[in-house]
Amino acid sequence: MRDIDYKDKGGILNPLKSLSFFGRSSVTVPLEPRAASANYRGFHLNDWEACIGCSTCQKVCDNAAITMVSIPDLPQDPAKGIRNLRPAIDYGRCCWCALCVDLCPTGSISLSREYVHTCLDSELDSYFVLPDSNGIHGTPYPKGWAKSEDADLVALERARMEELPPPERIGNFNEIVAGYDANQAIIEASRCVQCGMCFDACPTHMNAPEYIRAIWKGDLEQAVREIYRTNPFAHTCGRVCTHRCEDACSVGHRGTPIAIRWLKRYAMDAVDHERVKRIAAEGKARFLSGKRVAVVGAGPAGLTAAFDLIKQGYEVTVFEARPKAGGMVRYGIPDYRLPQDRIDRDVDVIASLGVKIRYGTQVGTDITMAELERDYDAVILTIGLWMGRSTRIPGSDHPRVKRAVTLLRDVAEKVKVSVPASAIVIGGGNVAMDVARTIARLQKQTYGQVKVTVTALEDLEHFLADPEEIKEAREEGVEILPARGPQEILFKPRKYEVDKIHGLRTWRVLSIFDAQGRFAPRHDEADEQIHEGEMVVEAIGQAAEVEVLGEELTERLDWNRGRLEIDDQGRTNLSWLWAAGDMVRGPDVVSAVADGHRVALSINGVLSIREDAA
Amino acid sequence: MRPENYEAQRQPPSHEYELNIGPNHPGIEGNYAFKLRLHGDRVLEGKADAGYLHRGFEKLMEGRLWIQNLAITPRICVPDPVPMEVSYCLAVEELCGLEIPERAQWLRVLQLELSRIAAHLFTFGGHAATTGMYSPMFWGIADRDLVLDLFEELTGGRVYHIYNIPGGVRRDAPDGFLDRVRSTLDYLDSRLPDYDNLLFTNQVFVHRAKGVGTMSREQALEWGVTGPNLRATGLEFDVRRDDPYLVYDDLDFDIPTEEAGDAWARTLVRRKELVQSIRIARQVIAALPSIAGPIRCPIPNPLAWNVPAGSVYTRVESSKGELAWYVVSNGGERPYRTHVRGPSQMHAVQVLEKLSVGCRLEDVAQTMFSLDACPPEVDR
Amino acid sequence: MIEGAVSSYEKIKSKTSLREILEVACSFEASARDFYTDLIPKVGKNMRWLVEELAAEEQQHFDLLNGLASREDIAEQIKAEVRIPTTDTRFSDAVQLPDLGAKPDDQAVLQYAMGREQIAMEHYRSLAEGTEPGPIHDLFGYLADEETKHKTELEKVYYEVVHSGGV
Incomplete structure (x- = not known):
């Protein structure tokens, strides 16, 4: 570009050069609104199928422009973390900052490329909108600013929980998870958007948003207080609960759910036990009812x-x-x-x-x-x-055929258990995993090696045990065989003593449930296997x-x-x-x-x- | 009544009168009131009356989360919103110890310079209009619109970009964006001769602007003048070079100055700065394709974000002068106090008052526009 | 071994008229019904529902078969000859027939019941295969299907009771 000499050069006639602009077409603005850019922040769109009604958009809106409205016909499912609420926007307040879009856990809300709305005074209500996929006027405008990877402000990843690796945990019964330290707990607690889906999904409606917030603030006694409002078994639940809360967590829709269970564990461990007792006693009646x-x-x-x-x-x-x-x-x-x-x-x-x-x-x-x-x-x-159930297949009345619940009880009571060098577990639920992994540890401690085989009717997609249990069991050396139906326990006859168990005969399971979903197992008798083991443990049900x-x-x-x-x-x-x-x-x-x-x-x-x- | 007990009612002399300029006045930039006391055509005294654009932003920010304040920051200075956003983000980043990724820094510089270009184009028109010439104003707004198109493409908004976030920027540049920036810069370059012909070598304008609102360098320093207004008095000071931030110390640019310190000098400085801004923007778009990486460093969940306690003063060079934010955090999720050091606050209040003394009535508006005083920034 | 099963099957094998087959089938159902009814006072109240339901089911089967035996429209056909079917001794998957003992529990009763339904189903299926297409063939097919249905219902109950902890 060329520079210009400003020292009063140029004559009085210089400006007249601009008269040439009369010959050019002027800059005009067309009457129809021009198309907006691809990232434009226009009126809202909301995909009602993806929206779960978590209200995070309402919380982050700086102008309180969003109100959550309950739509009666929409599905609600507390277990999956879905509410029938949808955001309504007051465009007199909205500033189109798109923070709602960036913080939406599911990515359902977005801003479109539509930006024109006019109305008469009598139609002022039209500035209050319940956005859906059709847009403010029902005309299809493409999305503008929508959820994208670089603009996503949702904290999708969970703080990593340290766990004992398989070689370090197989020879002992030490707790596998190490628990969060204070830093990890605060970071994990900060991910929560306080939507309350966890509260809805929990069978006992634990005040999880409140205790998570308290952990984030560093007020652990308040966290314990919030926990004890609904759950006096928090050390336990903080380790073994089936975490419906995490299944419903709104951040979990696209990312990893907040570690609500581990946070409970952290808070309970962090507060001194005597303090916990005093907190739990708050609100105790000072009178005796006499009953x-x-x-x-x-x-x-x-x-x-x-x-x-x-x-x-x-x-x-x-x-x-x-x-x-x-x-x-x-x-x-x-x-x-x-x-x-x-x-x-x-x-x-x-x-x-x-x-x-x-x-x-x-x-x-x-x-x-x-x-x-x-x-x-x-x-x-x-x-x-x-009472543990038994399959009652032939041979199941032998003394070395155990029920899982009985065996686990003996181990917990530190009763001397005769540890088999090889074992077979029948069943595919969490109890089967528990007993298989317990036997594996006892075998490692007694014989130095693990030989446990788990047979279950279910195929792997439908295993009743938690996927983590299955994964950890396999890491510990437990062999898991899905879709096997137990038929008979086989024996090695011995002359002067009770017959020793040789193993279990199974047939492959073709299907477990019939078309109507009723229990009707069908087997392929041609696919027969014999699994060797000295002890058979049944974990098929309880009464x-x-x-x-x-x-x-x-x-x-x-x-x-x-x-x-x-x-x-x-x-x-x-x-x-x-x-x-x-x-x-x-x-x-x-x-x-x-x-x-x-x-x-x-x-x-x-x-x-x-x-x-x- | 005896003569010694007679007290005359004091009345203003008949050759003085009061005149209100503003708050709604084409000779005022924004909503701002300036009360004049005139003697014929000469101003005896001017009194600035700010507050018509007070939206209470600084107090509002105390009641909102750190992330929510992003929507407030660009609204503080409407013609040149980007330095507001960037400065706030720099302040929060410093408090949190966040490191901005390189690509984000370059994108921020691009925004700042484009915003400067847009603001200057706006100001040329305004200044010319105060001398009665309206064509540069239309030209300036139309050309500025092209820059706003670029902002719309990059940020999703034309004026209120809400694009910078502590940690970086919110989105990466779309494909082909840099080409469009280049073609817009080429176009603006090609327009400069037209502006020069119409405005900057226009003898009517030159004679009108010379000698109006003159201040010396000592006066400027004493009155807290910054930016092009200060550089027009001969002092070469620019925050971009003297207290560099982002990647300015990697960039090549000159700091234009003038000596006269009057309205003409100030306009000239801005005209030359426009050229420098285009030069910087070209360097950025040449460098950006080879800078890969994220455009934002990780930040906590914005709904649960405590910024560590502390106070910080971060400054940037806006088109109007040294813009700074003073942010105080008490370790919570909301700012304890934010204060904007808006350059226009000095210019529009005390400098304008001082410069208007002895000014002719028809030059008062020109004085204010030549100072590029932006009332939204004064009032906040 | 299920009581009377083998000898009853022999009875059916040796029968030649449909009426006689229906009579034997009736007595099957009646004997099962009596077995369950017998158990009602012996088991705890928590289990009584099971044997009561089973007894009621068998009564229904009995009524059904009885009704068929006295129907007018098939009176001619039921005098017809029936070929002796072959035995197919496949047993139920994974479910054996235990000795019930003095105080059977719910699992034992169910296993017995399912085994019984299985055998009945196999009987009727074999008979169906052994007859010419016609109303008698259809009748056996229908009875086989009924027994199959009953067995699958019982398997559902078995799953509830044994594998789900009863809840």
Whole structure:
């Protein structure tokens, strides 16, 4: 470009050179709006199929332009983290900054290339819009500023959890996860967008957004306080919960969900145990109601109910058949997933509030239901599912054919277990994985090598166990064979002793469920295999040991297809008897906790009616 | 009544009168009021009355998250919004210890220079209009529109870009964008002779602008004048060279100055700066294709972002002068205090008042425009 | 071994008239019904629903077959001859027939019931294969399908009871 000499050069006539512009066409603006650029920030579009109603756009909008509106016909599914809310925009407030687009967890909201809207005074309401894929005027404008990788502000990646690698964990029962340190916990907690989908999905509606926020702020005691609002089994759930919360997490739709479970673990471990006890005791009633409640079974359901009731002033006694409390959590979940000293802490908090736990007291033998009926104002049955089922295939009555729950119980009680050099586990659920990995560790400790084979009816896509369990089991040397149906246990006959188990004969499973989804396994008998092992462990199902109720009580109770008939409050047909937990809801710890709350609420409702009003 | 008890009612002398210029006035840049006391055609005293554009941004920013404030920053100075965004981002980046990736730095420089070009084109028109010549204004706005087209393509918005974010920029340049920048710069280069013919060698304009609003270098320094206004008094000071930020120390450019310190000198400085900005922009678009990498460094979830406590003063050279942000954080998710050191605040208030004394009425508007005082920046 | 199964099958094999086949089938159903009915007071109330349902099912089968035997429109056909079918002794997948013992539990009862349905299904299927196409063939086919349906229903119950913890 050429420079110009400004020193007053040029004559008076220089400006007249601009007259040549009369000959040029002028710069005009066309009447139709011109097409906007590809990244233009125009009016909103929202893909209602992708939108989950998490309200993050509302939270980040700096002008409070977004209101979430509930649309009745849209699907809502708390378990998957989907709400029937959709954002409505007030264009009198919106500044088109597109932060809503960049922070949308699913990428459903975007800005289009449409930018013109006019209306009469009487149509001012048209500035309030419920954007969908059709745009503000229903005319198809292409997307402008939409979710893209470089403009994505959602924290999609989770803080890595350190875990013991397979060689370091196979020879012991040490806890596999190392837990977050303070830095990792704060970073992980900062990913949360506080949408509350986790709260909706949790069976006991834990205040997860609140405790995550408290962890982020560094206020760990507040985090514990928020946790104890709904869950007195937080050391346990912080390690082994089935994390419905994480399945519903809105960040998890495109990224990895917030590690809600590990954050709970972190908060509970970070606060001193004595402080936890004091926090848990906050709100305890200072009076005694004078009523007495008995709980049969010191598992999550029973102890949660006990926790609630003792805080409301009831006198609570828990009868536990085993020497320690915890139920299936202690006697079914191996230490490498949940160390027993953590369970001790959860139980200690509850016991420290005044709950009396009578250990080694089996209802049915040491004390009868009739005595409980007589001596207590309410009784809660939370006996769990402690009876392991058997396939009853030929040979399954041999003494070295074990039920998984029994074997796990023995290991937890540190009973001397005869460790087989090779073992076969029948079953494909989490219990099968637990027992296989437990046997693997015992084998490593005793023989220096692992030989466990797991056979399950399901094929790998439909395995009932968690994918992490399957992966970790394989890393530990467990062989997993899907789609095998057990037919018979084979023996090596011995002259003077009980026959030794040789192995298991299986047929390949072609399908498990029929077209209507009913259990109807079909086998390919030509595909037969023999799996060698000295011990066979069955992990195919569990049942409640209802014989402890005794014949007379069983007759008085109402049953529904083999299980206790309870109303939606957990109460049986007998006015003094409630039931909760695995035995009525199926095996799941956090559901048991929720159930414990439910029956405690019901009992409090019933027992707190004053006698003169009754 | 006795003569000694008689008190005359004091009235202003009959040859003085008060005149309000603004807040709505074509001779005022933006919404701004200037009260004059005149003696015939000469100004005896001018009183600046700011506040018509006070939107309370600094206080608003205290109540919003750090990320939400991005939408407020470009609105503080409308003609030249990018330095506002960039300066805020630089302040937050310094507080957080964030390192901006290289590509983002170059993209920021490109934006800053394009914004400077657009602001100067705007100002030429404004200055010319105060002398009664309106064609440069139409030309300036039309040519500036082409630069705004470039911004629309890069950022999604023409004026309020909301494109810079602590850590970098929000999007990468689209394919072919650099070619379009080049062709726009070529076009602007080709237009410069037209502007020179119409405006910068136009003797009417030259005579009108010379001698108006003269200040000496000492006066400029005492009054806190910065930017082209200061360079028009002969002092070669530019934040880009003397306190470099982003990649300015890798770039080749001159700092034009003039000696006279009057309106004509100030306009000339801007005319020469336009050329320098085009030169810088050409260097950036030549360098960008070979600079790969991310356009943003990772930042925490914006909804849960505590900026470490501290206070920082970051300055950039805007088209109007030294623009700085003073940001104080108390470690929370919202700023504790943000303060904008807007260059126009000195220019529009005290400098204008001082320069208008003794000025002819018809030159008051020209004085303000030649100072390129931007009221949105004054009031915030 | 299921009670009377082998000898009943022999009975069917030796029969020559459809009416007689239906009579034997009726007695099958009746004997099963009686077996279940017998168990009702012996099992705990939590299990009683199962044997009650099974007894009711068998009663239904019995009524069905009884009704067929006395129908007018097939009176002619049921006097017809039936060829003796061959035995196909394939057993149910993974489910064996245990000895129920004095106090059978729900799993034992179900396994017995499913085994019984399987055998019945096989019987009727073999009979169907052994007859000429016609109303009798259709009748056996229908009975075989009924037994298959019952068996798959029981398998569903088995899955619920044994594999799902009863909930």
